Amino acid sequence: MRIIIAGTGGVGGYYGAMLAQAGHEVFFIARGAHLEAIKRDGLAVKSYLGDFSARAQCGPDSTDFGLADLVLVCFKTYHTRSTTGLYATCVGQKTMVLSLQNGVNADAILAERFGEEKVMGGVAFIGSRVKAPGVVLHTGFGSMALGEIWGGLSDRARELGDMFAQAKIKCRVSGDIKKDKYSKMVWNVGFNGVCAIVDCSAGEALKSASTRTLIRTAMLEWIAVARGAGVDLDYELADKNIEATEKGGEVIPSMVMDKRNGRLLETEAINGKVVELGIMQKIPTPLNQFIVDILDFHNKKIKSSGGGV
Numbered sequence: 624m625r626i627i628i629a630g631t632g633g634v635g636g637y638y639g640a641m642l643a644q645a646g647h648e649v650f651f652i653a654r655g656a657h658l659e660a661i662k663r664d665g666l667a668v669k670s671y672l673g674d675f676s677a678r679a680q681c682g683p684d685s686t687d688f689g690l691a692d693l694v695l696v697c698f699k700t701y702h703t704r705s706t707t708g709l710y711a712t713c714v715g716q717k718t719m720v721l722s723l724q725n726g727v728n729a730d731a732i733l734a735e736r737f738g739e740e741k742v743m744g745g746v747a748f749i750g751s752r753v754k755a756p757g758v759v760l761h762t763g764f765g766s767m768a769l770g771e772i773w774g775g776l777s778d779r780a781r782e783l784g785d786m787f788a789q790a791k792i793k794c795r796v797s798g799d800i801k802k803d804k805y806s807k808m809v810w811n812v813g814f815n816g817v818c819a820i821v822d823c824s825a826g827e828a829l830k831s832a833s834t835r836t837l838i839r840t841a842m843l844e845w846i847a848v849a850r851g852a853g854v855d856l857d858y859e860l861a862d863k864n865i866e867a868t869e870k871g872g873e874v875i876p877s878m879v880m881d882k883r884n885g886r887l888l889e890t891e892a893i894n895g896k897v898v899e900l901g902i903m904q905k906i907p908t909p910l911n912q913f914i915v916d917i918l919d920f921h922n923k924k925i926k927s928s929g930g931g932v
Contacts, residue, residue, distance in 0.1 A: 624692040624786060627685045627710050628652060631661070633751035633877070634723055635697030636759035638767070638792060640668045643677035645790035650688045651681040652709055658683060660757025669754065670761035671872055684709040691715075693783070696722040696733065699881075700892040703732045714741065719783065721769060723747040725811055725877070726892030727804045730772045743780065744800035745769040746807045750874035763872030766793035770800030805854040808893070810864045811876075813842040816894040816914035819878040819921075825868050837910065839865060841894070844908045848900035878918075887925050890918045 624647045628639035631653040643649040643666075651661055658681060665678035680688065691713040698706045703724065714720060714737055721743045722729040734742045750763030769784060771777050776798045787794035797803050814825045817837050821828065828834040842861035849856045868874065878888045894914045901908035 624648070625688070625690070626650070627688060627691045627694045627713055629685075629694055629696045629706065629710050630698035630702075631657065631666070631681070632697060632753055633759055633761075634747050634749060635695060636666055636753065637668060637670075637749060637751045637761050637765065638695060638697075638723070638747070639679070640666050640675070640677040640759065641790050641792050642787075643679045644675060647786075647790070649677070649679040650685045650691075651679055652683065652685055653681055654683050656756040657753060660755075664757055667758045668761055669758060671763065672761070672765070686710075686712050688713050691718050694718060694720045696720060696724060696729065698724065699887070700724050700726045700729055700889050701887060703729045704736070707733070707736045711736070719743055719779065721745045721783070723767065725815075725889050726896060727801075727808060728892060728896070730804075734772065739772060742772055743769055743783070744772045744804060746800070746803045748807070750872055752875060752877070752880050763874050766795070768795040768797045768800065768803045770797035770803070772800060774799055774801065802854055802856070805849045805856060806860060808845055808849070808896070809842050809856070809860045810868070811893045812845040812897055812911065813838040813861070813864065814868070814874075815876040815878040816841060816890065816911070816918060818876045819882050819888060820914065820917055822879060822882070824879070825874045825876060829865060829869055835865070840910050841897070841914065844901070844911050845897045848897055848904060848906050848908065851904040851906055852900055882921060885925065887922055888918050890915055890922060894918070
């Protein structure tokens, strides 16, 4: 397949390198020193499963790549709309646009731009980050789920799932990807905001009784508003996510790395979404509101300095 990785960070870099290693024609969209390193040396993946590297086409945009079979969208959620121009000319009638971004809003934005018949929903379960220009560090997990945004199973979803599986990426084809996205938000809501505030890994946060309680409480607030919105999440998902994280490898939440590197945080798409749904349904979400208020200070500071993109 001809595949564009729209956003070569920890998530896009890992999955894109796996796909390139499997023989697919991959184009990485990156920038700055990261792009120059990939051009010069390829993309190196330092993984707990074994190190490898991949060489592929790359650039600040993919306008010269031609039509793609698949665009894997991995940009930060707040850049979803503004970055579609970097690969729009490569999206043809049969191109699939698959988002592996955080939050639950990206699919709607992409459907508005390209038409919902081209968009597929996805969820990534992975601990990975850019360690240095041209180097992705993979520390835990590495699976994904995908499915049609309107629900149900389809031939193209199954074929895409098989393609990922053949590239040694564990992939589940879902008949209810919306529920999967809301389920994945349980982890993000609990760990991203709390860990960004206290500046630690997910595992470190769980070792403290106080932060462990904060994580679980934030998760339960999300589950409550998700259920109110008609997505039937089980309250046990909070404890299941905590237990799975304790057993997994080292995971530093993406918002922690963004804060350390002076970038904008995805607060609005994660903890802010809890608050938004809570207000709509008149369900109190005091902890997530507190997290948003604290982290909004960081985002305003970054915006005022003109950085963080």
